[in-house]
C-alpha cells in the first residue's frame with residue numbers, strides 16, 4: 001500500500017443538535033441531548049464520558065445503525081441515512097468476526113456484500129491485512145488468533161473499502177493493557193498513513209489524550225458536550241509523554257469535568 | 262483432532278465386538294438362540310436378501326418421510342420458538358411437559374386413526390422425533406451471537422444477505438445437531454411402530470421372525486437397523502465436517 005497521506009475533505013463529520021431518546025416499551029431513556037460538533041477531515045477525535053452517558057448511542061447514530069430522535073448528521077456534507085461502509089468504517093468493542101470465515105474472508109466480507117469481483121476482493125483484503133500487520137495470518141480462523149490479532153482483523157475489515165472516516169467504539173477495551181498500548185500505536189501508524197478521520201470512543205482518558213487531536217467530553221446522561229479539548233502535544237507521541245506535566249494536567253482537567261458534571 | 266491411535270483403538274474395539282459375536286455362541290458361552298453367530302446371521306441376510314431389501318425399502322421410505330416432518334418441522338419451529346422471547350416463555354414449558362409423555366403408549370391410537378400401513382409409522386415417528394428436535398433447535402438458536410447480525414448490517418448487508426451469509430452459517434451447527442437427535446429418534450420410532458402393528462418393514466420382519474424363534478433372521482434384521490443408524494450418523498458427521506469444520510476447537514460459548 002502506498003504511504004501517501006491524502007486528507008480528503010470527504011472525511012468531515014458534522015453533527016447538529018443531535019438528540020437521542022431510546023424507547024423500549026414504556027420506558028424512555030434520554031441518551032443524548034442536543035449534541036453539536038464538527039470534526040475536520042483527517043483529525044483523530046476521542047469521545048470520553050461517564051459510563052452510560054450515551055457514547056455508544058452516539059456512535060450507532062454516526063455509523064447509521066440507529067435513527068436519531070432529532071438533529072442532523074452529515075459526513076462529507078451528505079446525511080447519514082444508513083450503514084455505508086464505503087464511506088464510514090466501523091470497529092466495535094468486540095472484534096465480531098464471523099467464526100466460520102478465515103481472517104481473509106472476514107476482511108473480504110463487506111466487499112462480497114457489494115458483489116465485488118473475487119480478484120479485486122483478494123487484492124484489497126491483502127492490502128488491508130498488510131496494513132494491520134497480519135498478511136501472514138489470512139488463512140487462520142478467528143479462534144486461532146489472539147484477542148489483539150482479532151481486533152486487528154476487525155480494523156482491517158473496517159478500512160478495507162478505504163472509507164474516509166473510521167468510527168470505533170472502545171475497540172481496545174477487551175484487550176490487556178500492554179496489547180492495548182501496542183494497538184494504540186498501531187492505530188496511530190495506520191491513521192498517519194491513510195489520513196482518515198477517526199472517531200474513537202474510549203473509557204481511558206490516557207488513551208484518549210495519547211491518541212487524539214481533540215477530545216470531546218460528554219456529561220452524564222443525558223449526554224451533552226461539556227468540553228472540547230485540543231491536544232497540542234507533539235507527534236509522534238511516545239510513552240514518556242504520558243507522564244509529562246502537560247499530559248497529566250490535561251488528564252486532571254478532563255477527570256475533574258467528568259466527576260463534577 | 263482425531264489422532265491415529267484413537268482411530269486405531271476404535272477399530273480394534275469394533276473388531277473385538279464382532280469377534281465376540283462370532284465366538285461366544287460358537288463356544289457355547291451364549292446359546293445361539295439368544296445370539297446366533299455373526300456368520301449365520303450374515304448367511305440368513307444374504308440367503309433372503311430380496312425379502313430384506315423389499316422391507317428395507319419400506320422402512321427407508323417411512324424414515325425419509327418422518328425425517329422430513331420431524332426434523333424439518335422441528336428445526337423450523339424450534340428456531341421460531343428460540344428466537345422469540347415471548348413465544349419461548351409461552352410455549353417452552355408446554356413443549357417440555359409434552360416431551361415427558363411416553364408416546365409409545367399412544368401408538369394404538371395412531372393405528373386407529375391412520376391404519377396399520379406406512380402412514381401410521383410416519384406420523385408416529387414424526388411426532389416422536391419432533392419435540393426433541395424442536396427443543397434442541399430452540400436451545401441452539403439462542404447461542405447465536407446476535408452482534409454478528411448487527412456487524413453484517415454495519416457493513417451494508419441487506420436483510421436477505423444477513424440471513425444467507427450470517428444466520429444460515431451460524432445456525433448450521435444447531436441444525437445438524439438437531440438433525441442428529443431427530444434422526445436417531447425417527448429411526449427408533451419407525452422400527453418400534455413396525456414391530457408393534459404392521460404388515461411391512463424391517464421392524465415387522467424382526468417381530469415376525471421372533472415369533473418363529475428364527476434367531477439368525479431376527480439378528481439379520483437387527484443388523485440392518487444398526488447399519489441404517491450408523492449410515493445416518495456418518496452422513497451427519499460428513500455434513501458436520503463439511504459445513505461446521507470451523508467449530509472444532511472453538512471454545513464452547515456459555516449456555517444461556
Ligand SMILES: Nc1ncnc2c1ncn2[C@@H]1O[C@H](COP(=O)(O)OP(=O)(O)OP(=O)(O)O)[C@@H](O)[C@H]1O
Pocket residue numbers: 022023024029030031049050051052053054055056057058221
Ligand atoms: N437500544 C436501546 N434501547 C433502550 N435504551 C438504550 C438502548 N441503547 C442504549 N440505551 C440506554 O441509553 C443509555 C446510554 O447508553 P450507551 O450505551 O450509549 O452508553 P455508553 O456511554 O456507551 O456507556 P458505556 O460507557 O458503559 O459503554 C443507557 O442508559 C442505556 O441503557
Ligand SMILES: [Mg+2]
Pocket residue numbers: 055056057169
Ligand atoms: Mg458503550
